[in-house]
Amino acid sequence: MKTKKGFVLRSLGREYILVAEGLEAADANRLISMNESAAFLWKAVEDKEFDADTLISLLIDEYGITHEVAEKDVASLLETWEKAEIIN
Amino acid sequence: MKSIYQVAGHRFAVVMPDNHLAWNEMKPYEPFMVENDDDLVFTVEMVDMMPDTSDKQKVTVSCEAPDAARVELYEWQGQWLLEMAPLLEAPVRVSLITDKAFTKGVFRVLGSMRFSIGTVLMLMFAFSTAQKNTLLMHSSVTVKDGKAYLFLGKSGTGKSTHSQLWINNIEGCELLNDDNPVLRVEDNGVVRVYGSPWSGKTPCYRNLDYPVGAIVDLHQAKVNRIRRQTLLEAYVSLYVSYSGYRFIKEMADGLHATTEKIVGSVPCYSLDCLPNADAAWMCYNTVTQ
Incomplete structure (x- = not known):
């Protein structure tokens, strides 16, 4: 899968917000909030081909969590991203 | 000429x-x-x-x-x-x-x-x-005791009505602008709001400016209720209250930087309200305390 084009990740204090700024994302949900780890993953895979395993490895490397925890986190994150229609 | x-x-x-x-x-x-x-x-x-x-x-x-x-x-x-x-x-x-x-x-x-x-x-x-710490807002602004209060909301929500409720019920309030005031973050970080030649249907073209006391996003409701917004909520309320071509990167960067500074320093609220005097008093008592 891939992140959709036209989104820009912006920081707001200690939070993050994904903003549909590009013309490609004109009809999209315009503002999606993200926590620090979701923002980290988005930045890491933006404009690249990736799958759940890519995200799981990234999480384990960055936060030193177990495979089991990372797998669960990624499953719920991907569900959120799909619902928000920011990946395809 | x-x-x-x-x-x-x-x-x-x-x-x-x-x-x-x-x-x-x-x-x-x-x-x-x-x-x-x-x-x-x-x-x-x-x-x-x-x-x-x-x-x-x-x-x-x-x-x-x-x-x-x-x-x-x-x-x-x-x-x-x-x-x-x-x-x-x-x-x-x-x-x-x-x-x-x-x-x-x-x-x-x-x-x-x-x-x-x-x-x-x-x-x-x-x-x-857009890159000069400036936002042309869609808002109605009322001034009380030297501070300005911006009311935001979609067209038809009752921004102008809420300004009028302050003016008619709370002594010493006056309208600065009814539709398109300008927010500006000064070099010292203070957020001020300026009157403009654009004021919608209300002829209120005042060349005056005041420090901003609070920004209030209005929603029509069956009860009056007010609460402080989180940073993210305040950002969203402002974001939908001005326009810009965000696919032009410099413009998007400028608008974001200004919005971030404003929500970081001005108290922002969400107000569910009826078009009545109680709503004005509840709002006033909360945002001026």
Whole structure:
């Protein structure tokens, strides 16, 4: 899968917000909030081909969590991203 | 003939033929007239003829509501061409050709003079100052004890009504602007709001400015209720209350930076309200404490 084009990740204090700024994302949900780890993953895979395993490895490397925890986190994150229609 | 105006500290020039009836539409701008023509943010000139732009390339069409203005944006010979209509389905009434930074434009009026001049000047103002800590807002602003309170909300929510409720019920309140005030973050970080020549249906063109006491996003409801917004909620409330072409990176960066500074320093609230005096008092008591 891939992140959709036209989104820009912006920081707001200690939070993050994904903003549909590009013309490609004109009809999209315009503002999606993200926590620090979701923002980290988005930045890491933006404009690249990736799958759940890519995200799981990234999480384990960055936060030193177990495979089991990372797998669960990624499953719920991907569900959120799909619902928000920011990946395809 | 050329006139210079200063709004929120930004000067701009309007050039139109001498004695043209279009000058009759410039009454709201008179309180903002200045002599100094240094450091103009933009200059626009009214012309009778536009070049042939039939090879224009469509970029985007924006229209926030069926009863809001429609703006078609094209690229033409390295410049922007904008064609604007007062409603989603209405024919084009004014076209504008400007450089990509919105600093120098020519416009031709095809329909209503008032709509045309107002739209061209607001658009040039908003976009030429987007990187200058400035936001041209959609808001009604009331002043009390030297501080200004901005009321936000979609068209028809009751921003003007809420301002009137403050003015009619709370002693010492006055209206600064009813539709399009300008927020500006000063160099020292203080957020001020300025009156402007654009005030919707209410003729309230005051060249005054005040520090911002609070920003309140209104929602119609069956009960009155107010709460402080999180940073993210405040960002969203502001984000939908001004316009910009965010696909132009510099503009998006500028708007984001200004919005971030404002929500970081001004208390922002969400108010569920009825159109009654209790709503005004609840809001006033909370945001001025």
